[in-house]
Amino acid sequence: MMTLKLRPLVGVFAENKDKAREIRLHKIVPALAKGQEVTLDFAGIDSATQSFVHALISDLIRTYGCEVLDKLYFQNCTETVKKIIAIVVDYMQEG
Amino acid sequence: MRLHLPNSAFLGNIDPFLLSFSPSYPARLTLTANKKWISIHPAVLSLVAALGLTVKPTRISCEKLEATSKHYLQRMGLFKLLRIPSGITIKEHEPAGRFIPLTRITNSGQLSRFITEMIPLLHLEPRQATPIKYVVSELVRNVLEHAQAEHGAIVSAQYYTKSNTIRIGIADTGVGIKATITQSYPASTHLEAIRLALTPGITGTTRREGGTEFNAGAGLFVIKSIAKVSRDFFLIYSGNALYKALKNPATKQVQLYADPFRDRHSAREDLPFWPGTVVGIDITVDNTPEFTSLLDSIWDVYIKTIRERKKERYRRAQFR
Numbered sequence: 001m002m003t004l005k006l007r008p009l010v011g012v013f014a015e016n017k018d019k020a021r022e023i024r025l026h027k028i029v030p031a032l033a034k035g036q037e038v039t040l041d042f043a044g045i046d047s048a049t050q051s052f053v054h055a056l057i058s059d060l061i062r063t064y065g066c067e068v069l070d071k072l073y074f075q076n077c078t079e080t081v082k083k084i085i086a087i088v089v090d091y092m093q094e095g
Numbered sequence: 096m097r098l099h100l101p102n103s104a105f106l107g108n109i110d111p112f113l114l115s116f117s118p119s120y121p122a123r124l125t126l127t128a129n130k131k132w133i134s135i136h137p138a139v140l141s142l143v144a145a146l147g148l149t150v151k152p153t154r155i156s157c158e159k160l161e162a163t164s165k166h167y168l169q170r171m172g173l174f175k176l177l178r179i180p181s182g183i184t185i186k187e188h189e190p191a192g193r194f195i196p197l198t199r200i201t202n203s204g205q206l207s208r209f210i211t212e213m214i215p216l217l218h219l220e221p222r223q224a225t226p227i228k229y230v231v232s233e234l235v236r237n238v239l240e241h242a243q244a245e246h247g248a249i250v251s252a253q254y255y256t257k258s259n260t261i262r263i264g265i266a267d268t269g270v271g272i273k274a275t276i277t278q279s280y281p282a283s284t285h286l287e288a289i290r291l292a293l294t295p296g297i298t299g300t301t302r303r304e305g306g307t308e309f310n311a312g313a314g315l316f317v318i319k320s321i322a323k324v325s326r327d328f329f330l331i332y333s334g335n336a337l338y339k340a341l342k343n344p345a346t347k348q349v350q351l352y353a354d355p356f357r358d359r360h361s362a363r364e365d366l367p368f369w370p371g372t373v374v375g376i377d378i379t380v381d382n383t384p385e386f387t388s389l390l391d392s393i394w395d396v397y398i399k400t401i402r403e404r405k406k407e408r409y410r411r412a413q414f415r
Contacts, residue, residue, distance in 0.1 A: 015228070021309065047386070049229055051310075051314060054310075080386050083387050084390065088311075090394075091311070094401050094405065
């Protein structure tokens, strides 16, 4: 299991899509490729944009299918962050 | 080119200002202003600055301002950004001013820093700050990703005590919405392109539902919805077209629509051609509900629209 603390990488308001993409490509994807489970730790992050969360996880769902959600965990999320993650997860499974 | 700063230009009465803009002779800019009083929305200010940046400072001719409120333009950093003399001296900086001066943002890192620094300038509580940060981030990222704007995004904002409203303006002189959206969807006019850009799930980057790894076609719809729920104005001007979502009366229940033309709005396509995009938004601070419940309403419509559009493409069984 790999736990990734996002606050030092993206700040209190997670909105930088370039950073999100970097994290996905250079941290999450390699861990998943090794068969590891990944926990994204949002401790210290007040809020996020849908664009940030989309850039962080949408391509994982598209590439690996919704089964990737069995290996991906989100922790220490505020209500707003939880809501935005749930929205992106929902619409990626609609698409 | 010619711009005249009028006595008053806010989102509700901006049309005469836009109609007076003359885009001819793009190598020169002449700025004139009302002699008595200038009171303008940050979107107007951002528009003026964005246009000014396309012209060499020596080719900008700004008449000597006489209006009592001319200091506002100085305080908001217009002359500094355009590198032209103002002839105005400000003796004392107003300590209680809640404004974000004109700022030019050209890359992702600058935007992240700007968002961190802007909230203390507006003196907002965290609960009030979230929708503002959200709006600025999404709008500026749109410019950085889609507009191909040589001068980046020009942002300014101001808190108005009397109406308890944050007014935000973002302008660019990039390729405009039509050029972006028609990469994936047909739009014969600038207004049709704006309509598509405001529709949930539609992005210029792909026709695929769910978007690309980077875009889901949600940003402008979310922003228009934030303005609608807080019963405020939202405006987009691109090419010769203007779309303006109008204020919703406090007595009526707010309903969100996927089609922006179903919202209470005004639209026109007879304006002088704006080479890029200008967005203006007002957010009355205490009219915005808790951000999470706002997101619930917005995403209900988003997901329903995606589902319906997907269903439209279903193949039907052919019976013989």
